[in-house]
Amino acid sequence: MFRSAAARCTRLLQSSIGTRSFTSLPVIDVGPLVDPAAPRESVTAVAQQLHKACRDVGFFYIQNHGVPQHVTQGVLQQAHKWFALPAEVKASLLLSPASHYRGYQPLGINVTRHESGFVQDWHEALDLFREEDAAAVKAAGRPSSVLHGPNLWPDQLPDFSTALRAYIDACLTLGEQLLRGIALGLGLPEAYFGGQLAGPAGSYWVARVIHYPPLQQVGQQQAAAAAGGEVGREVQLSCGEHCDYGLLTLVNQDPHVTALQVKNASGQWVDAPPLPGTFVCNIGDMFQVLTNGMYKATLHRVLNTARGTPRVSAPFFYEPCFEAVLGPAPQLCRGQPPLFQPIRYGSHLESKVLRNFEL
Ligand SMILES: N=C(N)NCCCC[C@H](N)C(=O)O
Ligand SMILES: O=C(O)CCC(=O)C(=O)O
Numbered sequence: 001m002f003r004s005a006a007a008r009c010t011r012l013l014q015s016s017i018g019t020r021s022f023t024s025l026p027v028i029d030v031g032p033l034v035d036p037a038a039p040r041e042s043v044t045a046v047a048q049q050l051h052k053a054c055r056d057v058g059f060f061y062i063q064n065h066g067v068p069q070h071v072t073q074g075v076l077q078q079a080h081k082w083f084a085l086p087a088e089v090k091a092s093l094l095l096s097p098a099s100h101y102r103g104y105q106p107l108g109i110n111v112t113r114h115e116s117g118f119v120q121d122w123h124e125a126l127d128l129f130r131e132e133d134a135a136a137v138k139a140a141g142r143p144s145s146v147l148h149g150p151n152l153w154p155d156q157l158p159d160f161s162t163a164l165r166a167y168i169d170a171c172l173t174l175g176e177q178l179l180r181g182i183a184l185g186l187g188l189p190e191a192y193f194g195g196q197l198a199g200p201a202g203s204y205w206v207a208r209v210i211h212y213p214p215l216q217q218v219g220q221q222q223a224a225a226a227a228g229g230e231v232g233r234e235v236q237l238s239c240g241e242h243c244d245y246g247l248l249t250l251v252n253q254d255p256h257v258t259a260l261q262v263k264n265a266s267g268q269w270v271d272a273p274p275l276p277g278t279f280v281c282n283i284g285d286m287f288q289v290l291t292n293g294m295y296k297a298t299l300h301r302v303l304n305t306a307r308g309t310p311r312v313s314a315p316f317f318y319e320p321c322f323e324a325v326l327g328p329a330p331q332l333c334r335g336q337p338p339l340f341q342p343i344r345y346g347s348h349l350e351s352k353v354l355r356n357f358e359l
């Protein structure tokens with residue numbers, strides 16, 4: 001059931017791509033959404049801008065989001081420190097099925113699969129998920145999952161967990177506020193995404209820190225070989241073309257390197273350069289299902305060709321609850337037949353995560 005829904009998801013994405021002829025990404029001031037004293041009209045105006053951006057682009061920047069700079073910068077700074085540690089130190093947190101797919105992935109382990117095989121992604125990363133205690137899951141009568149388990153934390157860096165926990169808390173709050181705005185923009189009750197669907201206490205969030213070393217250009221590679229120097233890797237992708245899996249992704253990226261790219265209707269790649277003080281946000285598969293295709297999970301990729309400049313980013317994925325079952329909301333189908341089968345988010349996530357690595 002799930003596979004057919006995923007296949008339809010892809011088909012729908014392709015057939016409806018004509019509406020998305022953007023050449024830049026909208027920037028939305030979400031100040032009123034995060035200010036409890038904001039006048040109602042200003043909240044409604046933000047909700048309308050979010051609606052347009054989700055419907056027409058699937059990607060947007062947010063500014064005045066209320067997450068303090070020391071929190072966004074703190075996590076990037078800790079990420080730089082972690083990736084600079086010796087390989088054997090990082091390998092002590094190696095991700096595997098036994099670690100519940102949590103932990104460190106060295107360069108070359110992440111892959112993007114195509115029908116005929118896979119290509120390596122050229123990044124290393126550390127993944128943290130919402131922690132679910134297997135015994136508590138069992139006691140609650142919920143099915144077990146290979147993804148449930150404890151996170152692996154680098155105890156070599158004294159400030160890493162403090163910085164990450166502050167970042168995760170702030171992103172959970174911000175994600176909840178953004179979903180209130182998106183619900184309003186869709187004409188749904190403001191608290192629609194709360195509670196058992198995607199409330200912050202149950203959201204199966206993912207926090208990743210990622211390091212993209214610069215890719216070596218083909219010309220550079222030949223020149224290096226001719227000069228008898230070290231030959232680096234050929235140009236390829238830092239992260240292959242994909243859509244995100246859940247509801248809402250918040251990307252906090254290093255300043256000074258443009259590497260994230262978003263695909264528009266004509267198949268052109270539109271840059272998402274770092275803008276100071278912003279997050280780049282994008283919607284995932286679950287919004288496409290929930291809105292019966294009105295909102296699109298837009299394809300994107302990462303290409304760091306900045307000579308000599310490594311890039312880190314810290315995407316935060318604000319997701320539904322693991323056991324939430326999402327289908328097209330009847331209020332949003334507007335007389336159209338539902339295009340997707342209901343999907344249990346945890347099953348969708350498992351099917352994606354288990355294919356992300358060549359272990
Ligand atoms: N949690 C999220 N969204 N991670 C997306 C990155 C995975 C991309 C991967 N190479 C792929 O093939 O999808
Ligand atoms: O690093 C980025 O800018 C985006 C990463 C991304 O698309 C992902 O991890 O899903």
Ligand SMILES: [Fe+2]
Binds near residue numbers: 244300
């Ligand atoms: Fe992504």
